[in-house]
Structure formats: structure tokens, C-alpha cells
Amino acid sequence: MDMQTSFRTRLIAEGILFPTGVDGLFGRNGTFEAVYDGLEHAITNFGRGSGAEVMRFPPAMAQTTFEKSGYMKNFPHFAGTxxxxxxxxxxxxxxxxxxxxxxxxxxxxxxxxxVLTPAACYAVYPIVAKRGVLADAGHLVDVASYCFRHEPSLEPTRMQLFRMREYVRIGTPAQVLAFREEWMERGQAFATSLELPFEVDVANDPFFGRAGKLMADSQRMQNLKFELLIPVNDGAGPTACLSFNYHMSYFGDTWDMRTPDGNAAQTACVAFGMERLVLALLRHHGFDLDQWPAGVRETLALR
Amino acid sequence: MEQQIRDILAEVGGLVVPVGQVKLDQDLFAAGLTSFATVTVMLALEEAFDLEFPDRLMTRATFGSIATLLAAVTELKGDRVAA
Incomplete structure (x- = not known):
């Protein structure tokens, strides 16, 4: 049994994860959810004062919205209907x-x-677009949704249905890039406050097919995506727990979102993989939350 | 061959400048070629020249200019003849 399976086995043996018979589909116990609740609290704290509009969604979206989003162009292999x-x-x-x-x-x-939602921010754009031209300050949304990606795996860090929390910035190129810069700093401060080892690296999405390689290379060459990676699974590379994404005007063009100067709005988001963060914390601080470092417990408002 | 490449760029490249004005070594991305359009250009080139881009050429650099596209297509056509 390799170490990766072993972390999974321990999570199941300790009753933290309930297997369902399908790889990547788990129930969770009170310990897991206490950490999850703490993370929601901490992420809200890290985004405090930004005036973000809160949006929460069920794990699914309208088929018409999904089709218009262009998701099937790049990720047909992940989608669930x-x-x-x-x-x-x-x-x-x-x-x-x-x-x-x-x-x-x-x-x-x-x-x-x-259609099952593939990423939390997909639900946001059509709603913001419908309101008409953006204000001078642009817009900021705090969004969360369950997300689905069909990629069955034994790694507990790769669930098929998982929760994603995001801050999404919509505005001019300068506003959007400043947001991503700021959150790349904040994200690292967040991981530090949780006393987790991490590295930040340029990344690409797992685009489908032969053309996907070209898309991935393009994404990397343009530094469109960065990930904050934390070692979770032994014997495997570190796991992306946060991502910092710059979409340029892709969603602005798709949904006809405009800034006051008449240009297509640009967008960027910081996304938190909630289950992955919980697992990273359990991995590094153990399964007994009472024994966690005081600073981590404070950040998560545990107790 | 260059004219065929230019025709394909004009048809599916989505450039913001007339393709006739694009110099051989001019940056196609600066001329408005998007990542998504790049994929369409790739598929159109494969169809037109009856070839398949191997993984090592599936890079942004390959699609950076008409000159690099010309070099890639020439090389792949040559490979095929040699094979």
C-alpha cells in the first residue's frame, strides 16, 4: 500500500471521510466540517473590508448558461449533466x-x-452582465458553490464533488491585475497563518485533447494561472489548494460585460479548494483538533 | 504555402489587422490572435496541408508568427515526404 492510499485509509479508518463506493465521492464527519467552517470564517476575514457582494449557489447551473460559458470547448471530459x-x-x-x-x-x-457547476465563478458572470455597464470601481464578488468534475481518483484531494470559495474581480485590466497581485500576497499570508508549508508556481488548467496542450502552453507563457501548492499526499507532488486566475477579457467578451470606457471587462479570481485545505490541515496538524497550534486554532476560530 | 497560411489566418485567425499587412515575423498574438483562435488555426492547417502537429510543436511559440508557422508546416510536410 503506498503512502497516498494510506492517508486516505487513515481518514476513512478514523471516520473522518465516509466512502460512498464511488472514487472521489465522500461524506465528512464533524471534525472535517469544523475545520471547513473555520476556513470559511478565515477566508471571510482575509477578504474583510473589500465590500464584496456575497453570492451563494446550488451545485448546478442552467444548461443555457453553461453552454454559453464555453466550458465544453476546453473541458468536455469534466462536465456532468x-x-x-x-x-x-x-x-x-x-x-x-x-x-x-x-x-x-x-x-x-x-x-x-x-448542468453541474464546474467552477463557482461561472454562475457570477451572467448575473453581473445583466446589470449593464460596470461602475467606475468595477465589481467584486464573494462566491461559493459545490463544483463537479468527473475525474475519479483514489487521492482524497481529488474529489469529484467539492466546495469552492472564490473572490471574483470584474473591471479594467489595471483593477483586475492589481486584485490578483494583492490576493497572491494575501493567499500566502493565509497559508502562513495556518502554519502550512507551501510554494507558489505558475500553472495550467487540464485542457482536453491534443489542442489542450497548446492551450496549456499558452496559459503558462502568459502567466495567466498561479497555484499555491501544499504537500498533502506523500509520494506525490504537492496539491493545488488555492489558485489565482487571470481570464483577460474571456468572460467579458462571452457575457458582454463592459467597463464605462466601452471596453470588454476583464476578470480575475482567487479560488480556494475547501476540501483540499481541510485535508492539508489534517495532514500537517493531525486528526486531533485540540492539539493544533494555538495560532491555527485562532485563525480558524476553533472551539 | 505562405499564401495558404495567410488565407487560413484571414478566415479563422480573428486578427484585428488585415492579414495582408502582417509581416512574416510579426507577432500574431499582438495582432489579435487569441489562444482559442490558435486552436482553430491549428486544425485548419492540419486539414489544408494534410498533416498533424506533434506534441513538441503544440506551443504558443509555433503560432507566434507567419514565419514560425511556415517553418513548422514545411518541416512537417518534409517529414511526411521523407517517411
Missing amino acids: VHCFCGDDRAHHALMGQMERGEDWMGKQEPADI
């Missing part, structure tokens, strides 16, 4: 028979016009 039974009594009877005989019954499901 919601389908339902929409038939009559006769179809229901047939369905029961298929299930009883162990036949395929999923093929008869029909689209529910709902």
Missing part, C-alpha cells in the same frame, strides 16, 4: 423491468436543463 425520468406509467413500468433485469436504464433519462 443532470438527467431525469420524464415518462408516463407505461414508461415507468418498462423502467422498473429494465432495472430489475440489470439492463441499461440510463439511456431513457431525459435532460433536466441543468
Whole structure:
């Protein structure tokens, strides 16, 4: 058994994670959620005074919004769509028979016009765009959502359904770049206050297919994405727990968000992988929260 | 070959300047080529010249100018003939 499996095994043995039979899909116990709640509190504190508009979303978005976002161009392999039974009594009877005989019954499901959210900030842009031209100061949103990515894995740090908290800046290039600069500093102060070892490095998203390599190279060459990485899984590279993303005018063009000068708005976001941060804390400070360093407990307002 | 590349850039490159005015070694990204359009250009080149870009050429640098595209296509066509 390698060490990676071992951390997972210990989490399950200690009753911190409840396996569901599907890789990357877990329930969590009170210890895990206490740390999670502490992180939400700490992230709010680190963003305090910024005047961010709070938006919270269910783990899904409208299919039309998802389609317009362009997600399928780059990440078709991660997307999950919601389908339902929409038939009559006769179809229901047939369905029961298929299930009883162990036949395929999923093929008869029909689209529910709902797609699982791949990243929290995707829900924000159409709402802000609908309000019309941005104010001179641009806009800042504090958003959170469950997110889905179909990438089954044994690493507990790679869950298929996970919670993402983000601060999203929308405005001029200068406003957006200043925001990312500031949060790259703040993110490191955040990790330091949690007494976690980390490094910050340029990164790329896992774009799909052959063309994905070109997209990834482009993203790196332009320094569009940075990650704050924390070692969590032994015997594996460190895990990205925060990311600092600059989208240029991609979402501004897609949703026709405009700054007062008439240009397409630019966007940037800092994203916190909540489960990954909880796991990093459990990894480095142990499973007994009472034994955690006083400073960490204070940052997380534990007790 | 250069004219074919220029035609493809004009059609799918989304440049903000007329492709006829773009010099051989001029920065295509500065001329308005986006990452997303780069992928479309790549697919169009593969179709037009009946070739496949290998991983090592799937870089931003390959698509940086008409000259670098010309060099890549020339090399890949040559590879194919040699094979």
C-alpha cells in the first residue's frame, strides 16, 4: 500500500471521510466540517473590508448558461449533466423491468436543463452582465458553490464533488491585475497563518485533447494561472489548494460585460479548494483538533 | 504555402489587422490572435496541408508568427515526404 492510499485509509479508518463506493465521492464527519467552517470564517476575514457582494449557489447551473460559458470547448471530459425520468406509467413500468433485469436504464433519462457547476465563478458572470455597464470601481464578488468534475481518483484531494470559495474581480485590466497581485500576497499570508508549508508556481488548467496542450502552453507563457501548492499526499507532488486566475477579457467578451470606457471587462479570481485545505490541515496538524497550534486554532476560530 | 497560411489566418485567425499587412515575423498574438483562435488555426492547417502537429510543436511559440508557422508546416510536410 503506498503512502497516498494510506492517508486516505487513515481518514476513512478514523471516520473522518465516509466512502460512498464511488472514487472521489465522500461524506465528512464533524471534525472535517469544523475545520471547513473555520476556513470559511478565515477566508471571510482575509477578504474583510473589500465590500464584496456575497453570492451563494446550488451545485448546478442552467444548461443555457453553461453552454454559453464555453466550458465544453476546453473541458468536455469534466462536465456532468443532470438527467431525469420524464415518462408516463407505461414508461415507468418498462423502467422498473429494465432495472430489475440489470439492463441499461440510463439511456431513457431525459435532460433536466441543468448542468453541474464546474467552477463557482461561472454562475457570477451572467448575473453581473445583466446589470449593464460596470461602475467606475468595477465589481467584486464573494462566491461559493459545490463544483463537479468527473475525474475519479483514489487521492482524497481529488474529489469529484467539492466546495469552492472564490473572490471574483470584474473591471479594467489595471483593477483586475492589481486584485490578483494583492490576493497572491494575501493567499500566502493565509497559508502562513495556518502554519502550512507551501510554494507558489505558475500553472495550467487540464485542457482536453491534443489542442489542450497548446492551450496549456499558452496559459503558462502568459502567466495567466498561479497555484499555491501544499504537500498533502506523500509520494506525490504537492496539491493545488488555492489558485489565482487571470481570464483577460474571456468572460467579458462571452457575457458582454463592459467597463464605462466601452471596453470588454476583464476578470480575475482567487479560488480556494475547501476540501483540499481541510485535508492539508489534517495532514500537517493531525486528526486531533485540540492539539493544533494555538495560532491555527485562532485563525480558524476553533472551539 | 505562405499564401495558404495567410488565407487560413484571414478566415479563422480573428486578427484585428488585415492579414495582408502582417509581416512574416510579426507577432500574431499582438495582432489579435487569441489562444482559442490558435486552436482553430491549428486544425485548419492540419486539414489544408494534410498533416498533424506533434506534441513538441503544440506551443504558443509555433503560432507566434507567419514565419514560425511556415517553418513548422514545411518541416512537417518534409517529414511526411521523407517517411
